[in-house]
Amino acid sequence: MDIGPAAFPVAERSLAVIESAPVGRRYHRLLLDAPDLSARSRPGQFYHLLCRDGAGNGPYLRRPMSIWRCGAGEPLGFLFHVKGKGTAALAGLRAGDALSVVGPLGHGFTLDPRWQRILILARGVGLATLAPLTGAAAGMGIAVEALLSARARSDLMAAEFAGASGAQVTSVFDEDGSSDTARVEALLRARFATVRPDAVFTCGSNRLFLLLQRLATEFGIAGQVALEQQMGCGLGMCFCCVRQVRDAEGKVVNLRVCAEGPVFDLQAALAW
Ligand SMILES: Cc1cc2nc3c(=O)[nH]c(=O)nc-3n(C[C@H](O)[C@H](O)[C@H](O)COP(=O)(O)OP(=O)(O)OC[C@H]3O[C@@H](n4cnc5c(N)ncnc54)[C@H](O)[C@@H]3O)c2cc1C
Ligand code: FES
Known part of the structure; x- marks a missing residue:
């Protein structure tokens, strides 16, 4: 069963924050109200988040964030390391604030029903x-x-x-x-x-x-x-997220983490 196909249409949406809470010393979790997006998001896919705090401050470029929680009847969740300007702005959001998201993006994980x-x-x-x-x-x-x-x-x-x-x-x-x-x-x-x-x-x-x-x-x-890579558009257009990967014949090719990934075959991916 492919649990991570590219899910179109990709939406840009303003979502309400349901919960925003620190996790330990360096991490933070956000839960968003998005029943339809959550239901069609798949493990391994990601969203591109416009990182603005409640006062509207934050970096111009969106930041990619993996789906941490998703599924029918579940809020859409992200769990992140508060690292720089963008993630600090995200951590500054409070319940009731709005967050602009684009997604779900990319190809997620695949699970084979024959596996035990x-x-x-x-x-x-x-x-x-x-x-x-x-x-x-x-x-x-x-x-x-x-x-x-x-x-x-x-x-x-x-x-x-x-x-x-x-x-x-x-x-x-x-x-x-x-x-x-x-x-x-x-x-x-x-x-x-x-x-x-x-x-x-x-x-x-x-x-x-x-x-x-x-x-x-x-x-x-x-x-x-x-794989992770710093991203520009997150949509496959700017090519700033390319990483070297081996194709089926073993040839090294440049692929976009946002579009062909972020999940790759373990043996195809190259070290970074
Ligand atoms: C597909 C994908 C999924 C991701 N999922 C998660 C997640 O679930 N949780 C999480 O904590 N982080 C995740 N990341 C990383 C996250 O996007 C970055 O930590 C975030 O963009 C940093 O933004 P910032 O403005 O806080 O930091 P910045 O001020 O932009 O950068 C702070 C420091 O982090 C480095 N950095 C920034 N972006 C990345 C990146 N993409 N990879 C490695 N180093 C980076 C910068 O070089 C700099 O040293 C993911 C990245 C990708 C590409
Ligand atoms: S981030 Fe623009 S092509 Fe991947």
Whole structure:
């Protein structure tokens, strides 16, 4: 089942903020009232957000943001790292404020109904992008095992990731060295050798992407990666978001993350 086809028509809409709240020390979540958009948004797709605070201050260009929560009867949700001007303006929004969004955009993740289990490897706020996959997989009877990597325990957003999906989560941290690449590799090898997933998914770290790509090749496991790139239009017109990707013949080609991505085959994507 393709859970992430490009969803047209793409709408520019002004949506009411239902909830705006900090998550831990560095993150923030926004829930928006958009029943129709939420119902046709798919895990792995994104929206282009006009980041203006309640007073109308913020950068000119929209900022791309993955769908963190979506689905019939659900608010449309975003979970983000408050990083610069745009995300600070977003974090300044309050319930009842309006936010201009364009989307849903891009191609999301694909889940095969024949799969029995998947493994998700996420680092930092990359878990926001992968979070809706847990609910989609659970809805198809696919078990989810996740390995979440964060700087510190206080940065981990396990509840924001798994929701009520029942995903089995293991966490590793920089602060105690458990997120070290060699230790994560040992964990993954142990899992792949015992309960081999049908597919693996990742987002948020070049280092973990390369590790997963290498292990997925070795163990013959399919995979997908959600890439990030700074964007201009978000609609496929300006080509400022191109990344190098291998095509079916292995030739390196430039593809637009906003239009051909942001989700790519794990083996097709190249390191950044
Ligand atoms: C498809 C897609 C989905 C995304 N989903 C999420 C998400 O769910 N949650 C989240 O926290 N972030 C997400 N991002 C990243 C997010 O778009 C940027 O963090 C945001 O644009 C920063 O805007 P700003 O104005 O706050 O920071 P700026 O002032 O523009 O930049 C602050 C710093 O962040 C860097 N930066 C800006 N944009 C990006 C980017 N796209 N990738 C890497 N570094 C960047 C800048 O180089 C600079 O160093 C996503 C990006 C893409 C392309
Ligand atoms: S952001 Fe303009 S083509 Fe991708």
